Amino acid sequence: MTRGAALEFAGLGKQYGAVTALRPTDLTIAPGEFFAVLGPSGSGKSTLLGAVAGFVAPTEGRVLIDGADITGVPPHRRNIGMVFQNYALFPYLTVAQNIAFPLKMRRLPRTEIATRVTRALEMVRLGGFAERMPAQLSGGQQQRVALARAAVYDPPLLLMDEPLGALDKNLREDMQEELRQFHHGVGATILYVTHDQQEAASMADRMAIMNHGVIEQIGPPHELYERPRNSFVARFLGEANMFAILQAEKLSPDRLRLATVEGPVVLACGSTTGSVVCLRPENVSIAATPPARENCFPGRIVDIVHAAGSIRYRVAIAPGCTVTARVTAERRGTVLPMDGVVHVGWDAEDALVLPS
């Protein structure tokens, strides 16, 4: 098992002419950490990854691996493993030859290459597939070959660029499980880039949310979900009801009364300087009679969505203002009717006041 490498970005920035792909960014990733970079396309996450791989020459700042500056080192001398979105397997080589490629480039003796390839194939449970061509494998199998090829030379750092993006949903979830186990098995540091928040949250130890070339927030997935620093992070991770704040009034040290653009006046915790109130759908209670919550509104159900394991109600509580409530579908009997008059409610602690 390899020891993972520490990865550090020191003021790393990239300009393409007048376009800023990445504003000067500082970030430290611990040895052995599974770190995900999450963001919409064009947020700078691929630039960050490219700078580590050596495909993107930064306009400023440095990339350090275990304290050593690798900014100017060409890709082939960085000893980093990388898994690409479309696997990038060599179509004219067999599975075994694909995995042997990095070992051949390192001019290892033939017997050693054979041993290592066999071991790598067993690690990704593709023992009988050595002589197949990549096109004869399923997407998931190809992805495992790509993993084996990137890890066969024990790189201390693995880069993954949307590696599950080309797989269908069920397979993607299986592969997430497999990637986590793979990470435990190899011990390398993983820098994982994706735009899929569920994927990042289910695997990463920590993650960074990027937008417009800036890291908006860094932290463990649950922390980012529960304590988003701004409305972009709140909206990007999971669902959120958002109200724009018109006027804030301090009632007590920990209670605010907020007049919102959408209409309702709500009680919340936080600072008076925020501009939006964010409310997670799972924190909204919905019932035929008013629930015992600090914020309570009567309304009418305008939409019902049955998802796996939960039901989502959209409730109109004022003209042009709806609140989404998510209820775990424990008992099938409690489904409320469409157009039914109901009450939604939540406590002040459930509502987060955030800067836009």
Add this chain to the structure above:
Amino acid sequence: MTVRAERALRLVGRACTALLLTLFVVFLLAPVVVVVLMSFTDQLYLAFPPTRLVLRWYYVVSGQQRWLNAAWNSIQIGTATATVSLVLGTLSALAVTRGARPWLVPVGSLIVAPMMLPHIIIAIGLYPTMLDLGLSSSYTAVVIGHTVVATPLVFITVSAALRGYDHALELAAMTLGANAWRAFIHVTLPMIRSGLAIGGILAFAVSFDELMLALFLASPRTETLPRLLWEHLAQTVTPAIAVVATLILAFTLLLLLAVQALRRRGAVEPAA
């Protein structure tokens, strides 16, 4: 309209289509058929239709050193042209498709331009240049001339091959420890090999069939088959011309078949 009338009309339409198609094929193939048939004549002059089909003039041509020399010249010049065009065409295709610089797009068009240009214009430009360089009437001069018109073909076939696969393959090779040169040898080359083969054959064929540049740039010592053919047409019109034309035709046809076979393989390869 009755069913019978409709059926009759459809029959007439089909007959017209068949007739048109036949005329079209005859129109396209007639010159070829005439030349091939004339090559088997037993007369002393070009005659059509031939009275008997014999190999008399094939023996005559195979015994004349000048024709053999010209054929050997054509093969040498064609091979050299294909080689130089492959190198230049591949390098420029790599630069234009992988370079990702906006100013490379017009460069790509410039590289293809000699293909559209009348060869005589290129010849007029090259002739004094070759004189100045002291290369006139040399093999080098003909090869340079032919390379100008053959490189676009390699450029086009190799560019298509390069666009046909994900650039991430080369990036992957680099992260796996291959420097730029080894990434080219181990990844790019295997991925573009059918494009290279097709481009090389087409470049050879262009050189092998080219007359105008050979007229300007070759000498009696370096004359090619098309050039010698031209001279014979202007001076002594014997069935030898038809024989050589038929042989060139057969050879070119072989090259085209090779290209077709490679195309089919190239089309199957990425999926397999």
